[in-house]
Amino acid sequence: MKPAKKLSDIPHMNDEELEKFWEKNEPEDFEGWQEGNLKFVRPPKKLIQLRLEPADVRIIDRESKHTGIDRAQLVRSWVKEKIRNIEKQEGG
Structure with missing residues (x-):
């Protein structure tokens, strides 16, 4: 050795x-x-329930199929986008 x-x-x-x-x-x-x-530790996420009209769900499903993004991920990305826009308006 x-x-x-x-x-x-x-x-x-x-x-x-x-x-x-x-x-x-x-x-x-x-x-x-x-x-x-x-180790990379992700902060825990909270689960929320959301009730939508059937027509809205159909639109989400159509967009999900069109983009190839899972329904939940698509809705999550839309919510995150809206939150970022609100934060920009508030200066945060």
């Missing part, structure tokens, strides 16, 4: 050089290396 290298031995490189470097080296070869534990 060869001796571990120090993390500080990794020179500054551009993306191409870095790619070639990691093709020849393994992270485990470096002293103090450990796999990162990075």
